[in-house]
Amino acid sequence: MKINIAKSSGFCFGVRRAIDISKNLAGGKRAVYVLGDIVHNSFVVSELEKKGIRKISRIKRSAGNAILVIRAHGAPKAVFDNAKARGYRIVDATCPKVKDIYKIARRLEKNSSIIIIGDNNHDEVKGIAGQLKKKPITIESPRDIPLKKLARVKKAAVITQSTQTTDNINMIMERLEKIIPRVKLYNTRCRTTAVKQQEIKSLPEKNDLVLIIGSRTSANTKRLYQISRNINKKTYWIECARDLKAAWFKNAGKVGIMAGASTPDYITGEIVETLKQMGGE
Incomplete structure (x- = not known):
């Protein structure tokens, strides 16, 4: 056989970078926490926990100027603001590619409605949506087109979760082009x-x-x-x-x-x- x-x-670059950042913080004088999974792999999370990096589900008030690591998928702006207000030192391990999507989305929001092609409950999608002033429309598949919401949209910029497939993006865009008068795709898929x-x-x-x-x-x-x-x-x-x-x-x-x-x-x-x-x- x-x-x-x-x-x-x-591993992709963003995952390896986030793990390396976390490992470099382990063993110091400050407590180190990660809000959720640093990356979506249970073995990696377990390995970091053994090194003293603790996973938390919500942000509590920091004791002793603890460190909060932002995971590779990123986080909404409100998470950063909340952590700072509660006394954490933030170490941002967000994938640089995801950060690029944040910048693109914020720029496009000035003149267009934002549509995200992605998994509605995924951490990366929540992070992207959480950078914007207005709530974007998230579409997971061609079967998931919110016609009532889109009926009010005259101009839209479409960005994609970094792990989306070309086929899913193309099928959704085909539907959107028939509904929205002015719609443009900004393909933010990751090269890896x-x-x-x-x-x-x-x-x-x-x-x-x-x-x-x-x-x-x-x-x-x-x-x-x-x-x-x-x-x-x-x-x-x-x-x-x-x-x-x-x-x-x-x-x-x-x-x-x-x-x-x-x-x-x-x-x-x-x-x-x-x-x-x-x-x-």
């Missing part, structure tokens, strides 16, 4: 996302079976799984080696592996080692 690992598999999603289109065709590695909370991993499974039904979404099932690999000559942007290399390595024990090479 031949094991083929995608070239773009694993584009590379991963392009490679995952070929991986299912070249292999009998595909493993997508990443946490269930990871948006980019979810997209990779969806794209791959549409091409090859023998696509499995796993988090670690424990999730592997021997029955999947019966008569499989080639196995493709793609890890999401928040998945550590050592997790992929453990999966590869397990596959080798099952006869892979």
Whole structure:
């Protein structure tokens, strides 16, 4: 059984940067907190907790000038303001690409209604929306077009969550162009996302079976799984080696592996080692 690992598999720059920032803060005199998950991977979160970086669900008053790390997905402006008011020193680990989306959205808001193509409840989308003076319209899919809200929009600027697929963006834009008199797309997809999603289109065709590695909370991993499974039904979404099932690999000559942007290399390595024990090479 031949094991083929995608070239773009694993950490993206923004995730690696956020983890490095957090690790560099560990072990100091000040308490270090992260509001939510620093990145969407349970193994990374657990590793940082062992180093003393504590995950919190809401901001309480700081004791002893504690540090609050803003996660890779970013946060609404209100979170920054609240943390400062409660005495935290803020260390911003927001992905630079996401920060670029903030700047673009704020600039475009001056002359247009803002529409975000993205997952309504995702941290990144909440962060983008939370930078704006007016509440934007968020659209998840072509089946999710809010016709009543859009009927009042005459001019719109459309920005995208960084992990969106080209197909979803294009299908939504096709609908919007028929509804809004003046609408323009500002494609703010991440380059790493584009590379991963392009490679995952070929991986299912070249292999009998595909493993997508990443946490269930990871948006980019979810997209990779969806794209791959549409091409090859023998696509499995796993988090670690424990999730592997021997029955999947019966008569499989080639196995493709793609890890999401928040998945550590050592997790992929453990999966590869397990596959080798099952006869892979």
